[in-house]
Amino acid sequence: MGSLKYAADRLAANQRPPLSEAQEDYLKQVLLLGSEGRGTDRLEDTTTVSTQALAERMQVRPASVTGMLKKLAELGLVEYEAYRGVRLTQAGHRVALEVLRHHRLIEAYLHQALGYGWEEVHSEAEKLEHHISEAFEARIAQWLGHPSHDPHGDAIPSATLELPQSLPNRRLVGLEPGSTGRVARVATQDQDSLNLFAHLGLKPGARVELLEHAAEGSRIRVGKERYLLPASLAQVLWIHLEEENHANPA
Amino acid sequence: MGSLKYAADRLAANQRPPLSEAQEDYLKQVLLLGSEGRGTDRLEDTTTVSTQALAERMQVRPASVTGMLKKLAELGLVEYEAYRGVRLTQAGHRVALEVLRHHRLIEAYLHQALGYGWEEVHSEAEKLEHHISEAFEARIAQWLGHPSHDPHGDAIPSATLELPQSLPNRRLVGLEPGSTGRVARVATQDQDSLNLFAHLGLKPGARVELLEHAAEGSRIRVGKERYLLPASLAQVLWIHLEEENHANPA
DNA sequence: CCCATTTTTTAGTTTAGGCTAAACTTATAG
DNA sequence: CTATAAGTTTAGCCTAAACTAAAAAATGGG
Numbered sequence: 001m002g003s004l005k006y007a008a009d010r011l012a013a014n015q016r017p018p019l020s021e022a023q024e025d026y027l028k029q030v031l032l033l034g035s036e037g038r039g040t041d042r043l044e045d046t047t048t049v050s051t052q053a054l055a056e057r058m059q060v061r062p063a064s065v066t067g068m069l070k071k072l073a074e075l076g077l078v079e080y081e082a083y084r085g086v087r088l089t090q091a092g093h094r095v096a097l098e099v100l101r102h103h104r105l106i107e108a109y110l111h112q113a114l115g116y117g118w119e120e121v122h123s124e125a126e127k128l129e130h131h132i133s134e135a136f137e138a139r140i141a142q143w144l145g146h147p148s149h150d151p152h153g154d155a156i157p158s159a160t161l162e163l164p165q166s167l168p169n170r171r172l173v174g175l176e177p178g179s180t181g182r183v184a185r186v187a188t189q190d191q192d193s194l195n196l197f198a199h200l201g202l203k204p205g206a207r208v209e210l211l212e213h214a215a216e217g218s219r220i221r222v223g224k225e226r227y228l229l230p231a232s233l234a235q236v237l238w239i240h241l242e243e244e245n246h247a248n249p250a
Numbered sequence: 251m252g253s254l255k256y257a258a259d260r261l262a263a264n265q266r267p268p269l270s271e272a273q274e275d276y277l278k279q280v281l282l283l284g285s286e287g288r289g290t291d292r293l294e295d296t297t298t299v300s301t302q303a304l305a306e307r308m309q310v311r312p313a314s315v316t317g318m319l320k321k322l323a324e325l326g327l328v329e330y331e332a333y334r335g336v337r338l339t340q341a342g343h344r345v346a347l348e349v350l351r352h353h354r355l356i357e358a359y360l361h362q363a364l365g366y367g368w369e370e371v372h373s374e375a376e377k378l379e380h381h382i383s384e385a386f387e388a389r390i391a392q393w394l395g396h397p398s399h400d401p402h403g404d405a406i407p408s409a410t411l412e413l414p415q416s417l418p419n420r421r422l423v424g425l426e427p428g429s430t431g432r433v434a435r436v437a438t439q440d441q442d443s444l445n446l447f448a449h450l451g452l453k454p455g456a457r458v459e460l461l462e463h464a465a466e467g468s469r470i471r472v473g474k475e476r477y478l479l480p481a482s483l484a485q486v487l488w489i490h491l492e493e494e495n496h497a498n499p500a
Numbered sequence: 501c502c503c504a505t506t507t508t509t510t511a512g513t514t515t516a517g518g519c520t521a522a523a524c525t526t527a528t529a530g
Numbered sequence: 531c532t533a534t535a536a537g538t539t540t541a542g543c544c545t546a547a548a549c550t551a552a553a554a555a556a557t558g559g560g
């Protein structure tokens with residue numbers, strides 16, 4: 001009786017029962033995985049995501065993923081077809097963007113307000129993103145001046161969940177030798193990789209030149225130093241080219 | 251096998267396996283309840299705490315409390331004797347103080363850095379206290395200048411978990427009519443009560459005069475206004491008297 | 501000092517989100 | 531067009547932390 005009443009109230013107010021931390025994380029990773037591995041860094045979940053990819057990302061067994069996907073499908077947050085993968089629904093997409101907004105705002109705040117290194121903010125934000133109120137979100141967004149990107153160069157969805165326009169970027173691994181540009185995004189969540197990038201000075205905004213691609217990786221120049229960047233890392237480094245003509249694509 | 255090895259490692263490093271949010275909350279409330287209802291506001295858990303009191307505070311059934319207390323006793327965090335109540339062990343006391351430090355530092359930070367009203371900070375801190383790292387704790391403590399009290403006037407345990415010295419305070423409900431002093435602590439976690447105190451201007455530091463005690467509550471003066479404060483609220487308002495002689499207690 | 505009331509415990513469920521092992525699909529290679 | 535590999539799902543089990551119902555213990559008033 002009571003529960004029916006509350007359910008009706010939620011329906012009337014168009015509210016969702018609160019999602020668990022795990023559920024939010026799954027939705028976020030479906031969005032991120034669905035947008036990965038393509039030539040653009042836009043966050044659109046065109047692609048369908050596999051159970052296995054999700055299992056690896058969540059550090060969980062595939063069987064556990066199946067269980068969770070069924071639950072999320074019942075909640076109307078994903079479209080799930082057995083053996084074929086998942087994709088976010090409208091509602092699920094909104095939740096994922098909300099979580100991402102929290103995550104990236106927190107990263108920006110930790111960096112700018114509390115002096116965290118840009119490579120340190122991810123893991124702290126990972127824990128906090130599920131536990132802040134809308135009031136907290138609003139206050140740090142305001143303190144930061146409603147930033148469009150976080151310290152890794154990732155776009156921050158606006159309060160209305162639109163994604164800001166980003167400059168055209170390409171993965172370092174796909175550039176022509178001789179190209180020069182600035183780091184736009186460091187698109188990894190792996191702490192060791194982040195530490196390495198930070199150590200090499202490869203943070204968003206840094207100027208970098210691609211010397212050549214070799215079998216062992218890509219040779220690059222950063223300031224006066226030259227490095228050999230393994231392909232796995234050159235994959236996740238997005239560069240905004242300097243000398244390109246953006247004015248007249250026609 | 252593996253688990254034995256890890257257990258041994260933890261023992262060697264004198265580490266505890268991480269506690270759940272619920273476990274931390276129980277320990278915190280044992281500390282708070284054990285220090286309540288006495289003439290002092292020092293945080294010492296001399297008293298033993300009943301299952302029932304804990305159940306009310308945690309919004310949970312007594313049976314659930316019993317279950318949790320048994321678990322905490324196994325972990326060596328409380329001394330628990332059936333039918334007689336609980337008390338924190340050394341180790342449990344330390345955990346409780348750590349959680350309290352997190353909570354109160356967060357409250358202070360929300361108030362001073364992000365402009366939250368002092369009556370708004372409790373519930374946000376309640377969620378965040380379990381999810382911040384030691385690095386975060388250290389950074390906000392430093393930003394704040396290592397404060398000794400939070401916006402409600404509650405003492406903040408230091409990094410080494412010592413409690414700062416507080417001025418001698420007494421509950422409003424126990425003062426003699428005619429006394430004047432300043433609000434030292436607003437010792438409630440109830441949001442409605444906090445809102446009311448805030449509305450009346452009864453925040454830490456505010457000057458207040460006790461006019462008289464009546465059956466319906468205590469008549470007070472705050473600035474130019476006079477109010478009748480129900481006994482339940484006069485209970486939780488701690489006053490630092492102005493005209494008392496603290497210099498020579500002998 | 502006994503009985504009624506209150507408090508606490510016991511025993512058995514529930515829900516969320518993991519796990520393993522086995523079974524089943526889909527894709528791929530002959 | 532099968533046979534096998536790779537990927538996925540099912541079934542069954544586990545733990546944490548809540549719950550309920552009922553039994554047992556403690557307490558306090560007459």
